[in-house]
Amino acid sequence: MWSAHLLGYGISTEVIGTGWSAICCLAASSKHLVAIDLYPNPSAGFAVADYAAYRLPKVPIMFIAPQMPWADPALLLNAPNICAVLGRYTPPEDAAAMIARHAASAELC
Secondary structure (H helix, E strand, O other): OOHHHHHOOOOOOOOOOOHHHHHHHHHHOOOOOEEEEOOOOHHHHHHHHHHHHHHOOOOOEEEEEOOOOOOOHHHHHHOOOEEEEEEOOOOHHHHHHHHHHHHHHOOOO
């Protein structure tokens, strides 16, 4: 849904369907930002965040939460490099602007 909006910022995206596939993707290529949708499987999202925090500590992580506000301390424990938490129904243009901002300020890892 955000891909078209992100293209307007010159950002390419990869949509990955499973936690294991996401970890393999992170291991194989450089990323500026990792956006993790916590719906419908938060544990898979936390596994990806844990891997990213350990292997790519300078890459910001953005969580997409099922509802807002979603103040769960597990987010900070699993992702010390978290940069934002957005609600699932955040307008795509707003989410794209947040992603573009954080991706631009991140170091390529």
